[in-house]
Amino acid sequence: GENVEQHPSTLSVQEGDSAVIKCTYSDSASNYFPWYKQELGKGPQLIIDIRSNVGEKKDQRIAVTLNKTAKHFSLHITETQPEDSAVYFCAAGYSTLTFGKGTMLLVSP
Amino acid sequence: DSGVTQTPKHLITATGQRVTLRCSPRSGDLSVYWYQQSLDQGLQFLIQYYNGEERAKGNILERFSAQQFPDLHSELNLSSLELGDSALYFCASSVVGGPSTDTQYFGPGTRLTVL
Numbered sequence: 337g338e339n340v341e342q343h344p345s346t347l348s349v350q351e352g353d354s355a356v357i358k359c360t361y362s363d364s365a366s367n368y369f370p371w372y373k374q375e376l377g378k379g380p381q382l383i384i385d386i387r388s389n390v391g392e393k394k395d396q397r398i399a400v401t402l403n404k405t406a407k408h409f410s411l412h413i414t415e416t417q418p419e420d421s422a423v424y425f426c427a428a429g430y431s432t433l434t435f436g437k438g439t440m441l442l443v444s445p
Numbered sequence: 446d447s448g449v450t451q452t453p454k455h456l457i458t459a460t461g462q463r464v465t466l467r468c469s470p471r472s473g474d475l476s477v478y479w480y481q482q483s484l485d486q487g488l489q490f491l492i493q494y495y496n497g498e499e500r501a502k503g504n505i506l507e508r509f510s511a512q513q514f515p516d517l518h519s520e521l522n523l524s525s526l527e528l529g530d531s532a533l534y535f536c537a538s539s540v541v542g543g544p545s546t547d548t549q550y551f552g553p554g555t556r557l558t559v560l
Contacts, residue, residue, distance in 0.1 A: 370548065379447065379535055379551035380488070425488060432478075432501045433549065435488040 338363040340428050342436025349416050350444055357439045359426035360408045366428040369402060369409045374423045374438075383424075384411070416443045448472065449538050449552035457558045463524040466555045470517055470538030476500070477519040478539070478549060479511055483532040494519055495542040526559045533557075 339362040349355050361369075367388035372380035386393045386400045386409065393400050397416075402409040409428075413420055421443045427433040448471035458464055470477050479491040481504075490503035494513035505511075508526075513519045523530060533556050537549040 372551070379449075379553045381447070381551070382548055385548065432490050432493065432503060434490070437487040 338366055338428055338434040340426060340434045340436045342426050342439060344439060345437065346440045346442070348442045348444065351416060351418060353416055355411075355413045355416050355420070355441055355443075357411045357424055357426070357441075358408060359410070359428070359436050360406075361428040361434075362407065363428070363430070364404075364407065365430045367430055368428070368433075369400070370427050370433070371398075371400060371411050372425045372427065372435075374425065376422075380425060413441075416441075418443050418445050447550040447552065449536060449550050451534075451536050451552040451555050453555060454553070455556050455558075457560065458526060459560055460526055460528060462526050462559075463522065464526065464557065466521040466523070466534050466536075466557075468519045468521070468536030468538075468552060470519070470536075471550055474538035474540055474550075475517065476539045476542035477513055477517070478537040479505075479519070479521050480535040480537065480551075481532050482535060482554070488535070491521070493542065500542055523557070528559050531557055531559045 342359045370385035373383045374380045399412040423438045426436040450469045452467045476495045478493045481489045491505040493501040511521045533554045535554045537551045539549045540547045
């Protein structure tokens, strides 16, 4: 089955800095790669996703890049704000999703 | 608010007991997914139902079962509960059932504590 590795497990940045979270996956059949943000006491919320026919996607301060050859994809958050502090999960799949173990992002004012 | 509802929010029970978690998908969504989230295992896919039929199975224990009813709400039944079953249980829904074509929207979760 699919295996998704996510790094780093924790990431601390200053407000205004950029943050990058990286994931690798094992199953070359995976063609859908969403990113979720989970705040304390809430369910995961989709923030951006990318499909295998696209190399990069951007939505305001958030961007995701995908390298299918190397089987890795990354989340980039620019101009971070304290409200970006949360746990971020990557996932990969075709018929079902396999999630990474999460990255706790802490943005300090 | 994702539009997915889950009840109850919290559940405290004893080992050996049986509980039922309920999920109502977003209006128009035909697929329901169940996930277990624990500190050491992360977010684990348990099972998916599409329009009343089981579509995919993940790491679901034999003590656990689920079903999706004609009105598309779903229930996850957990029996012979053990301490290790304490976790957050999330339901997600999507329009159809293939992640390559649509997005999964998560509910707020049910926190299960087994004492």
